[in-house]
Amino acid sequence: MQLKAFIICLMATGAYACTDGQLPSNQQAHAANNITKPEFGGQTPPKGTGATYCGNHGNPYGSNILLIDKKWVSSFKYVAQFYSPPETTESWNIVVWNKCGKDGGVDGFFGEWVQNFQIAPSETKYVVFDEDSQGGWGAAPGTSPVLNSVGSCASTWGEFDFANAANNASGYDVSSIAAQNATLTVQGMQICATQSNNCSSISNSGTVINAYTEANQDRNDIAPWLIGDGPVTLDVTINFSG
């Protein structure tokens, strides 16, 4: 499996490529489009291997990840459904990035958000992904992402790998590595795939199930994965209490 390399590489990079966090105009158009079915842009050919593998990051950049209205969800194969539990007391911010940035390096989490939105208590929002997309998301209370001193997302991460063309598998996990490294709050998050019995989670009180932390970051057998390139629907609960 490539997932070990994927995860370790995501965290190990020293590359910097920050943007101002504004969405490219095509994503704004897609997010706002509630009349016609949203569509991905073109696909980019995969590059690299193992830790530096970059699959499809969309052409134009980021057009492989769309925030869509619920009514379109059944038209897409790779979906993350973000849910904020009712006991949440405020709106949370979610940013989504590609593993690889515009420069082709493993640095999309340095501010190259391809989606950036808020979610209210009890609300569900839907993000869809094109084939061979890898990356992550961060979720935290408020209206902007939590960053570390070098501009990388440093709340709890969710990581995704949909229909990886190099290993013909999909995978997902929750990771507190970035938050712990920055000595910042580890927010609870759970990710379950409807096609699998396995969830990955870290609860608000710190219970870790199939998830990455500073203590286990060198292990290669943590992220749940699904063989093949079939549909994957991830149910993502933010502010997860367990």
Ligand SMILES: *[C@@H]1O[C@H](CO)[C@@H](O)[C@H](O)[C@H]1NC(C)=O
């Ligand atoms: C999209 O339209 C549906 C009704 O078809 C409506 O319920 C929903 O709030 C709209 N979403 C947005 C983001 O405007």
Ligand SMILES: *[C@@H]1O[C@H](CO)[C@@H](O)[C@H](O)[C@H]1NC(C)=O
């Ligand atoms: C840890 O934080 C430092 C900055 O304090 C950063 O340079 C480094 O990339 C981070 N490492 C991880 C694994 O997040």
Ligand SMILES: *[C@@H]1O[C@H](CO)[C@@H](O)[C@H](O)[C@H]1NC(C)=O
């Ligand atoms: C997934 O669940 C199966 C049992 O359904 C278990 O054998 C396997 O170890 C789990 N894998 C992960 C990565 O959690």
Ligand SMILES: *[C@@H]1O[C@H](CO)[C@@H](O)[C@H](O)[C@H]1NC(C)=O
């Ligand atoms: C990927 O795996 C699925 C399920 O095992 C299989 O049907 C398909 O042919 C595989 N595709 C590639 C490109 O290997």
